[in-house]
Amino acid sequence: MVKVLFVCLGNICRSPMAEAIFRHLVKERGLEEQIQVDSAGTGNWHVGKPPHEGTQQILTENEIDFSGLKARQVIREDLQQFDYIIGMDAENVGNLGRLAGHNRSVRIERLLDYVPHLHVEDVPDPYYTGNFDEVYQLVTAGCKQLLEVIIKEQSLK
Numbered sequence: 690m691v692k693v694l695f696v697c698l699g700n701i702c703r704s705p706m707a708e709a710i711f712r713h714l715v716k717e718r719g720l721e722e723q724i725q726v727d728s729a730g731t732g733n734w735h736v737g738k739p740p741h742e743g744t745q746q747i748l749t750e751n752e753i754d755f756s757g758l759k760a761r762q763v764i765r766e767d768l769q770q771f772d773y774i775i776g777m778d779a780e781n782v783g784n785l786g787r788l789a790g791h792n793r794s795v796r797i798e799r800l801l802d803y804v805p806h807l808h809v810e811d812v813p814d815p816y817y818t819g820n821f822d823e824v825y826q827l828v829t830a831g832c833k834q835l836l837e838v839i840i841k842e843q844s845l846k
């Protein structure tokens with residue numbers, strides 16, 4: 690089983706959106722028995738809460754299931770458990786790197802580094818911008834490319 694963890698700050702806007710979109714893409718490919726998806730936040734303010742209304746709305750509009758999603762905080766063990774740890778912005782990646790400490794075997798990446806042609810490095814935080822549509826477009830593009838890379842790297846069929 691390949692394990693993918695999406696990480697943002699609060700785990701209520703961007704990373705749950707990425708989790709839902711990525712799971713949807715995985716299902717479309719019939720890979721749900723081979724790829725496990727989760728998300729978490731570096732902060733703990735919203736632990737236990739469902740996704741932000743804006744995230745719920747855009748996912749509903751696009752017929753992407755997000756049932757059961759609840760915010761949680763990332764823990765050090767996640768870094769051992771997950772094969773792909775994908776931050777939404779440079780701050781998330783920095784915080785994850787500090788959590789990993791000297792453990793060099795942990796693979797931590799930024800989602801939009803998978804889609805360099807978009808020339809956007811960080812997924813903007815819609816908690817502050819209010820622009821969930823922009824986030825949906827960016828996260829979808831990143832997730833599609835990430836899935837292609839995982840399929841190739843892990844020789845999934």
Ligand code: 4NP
Pocket residue numbers: 697698699700701702703704730734735814815816
């Ligand atoms: P997210 O957005 O990291 O995309 O879930 C945020 C949600 C909450 C806060 C910040 C960002 N907050 O400061 O409470």
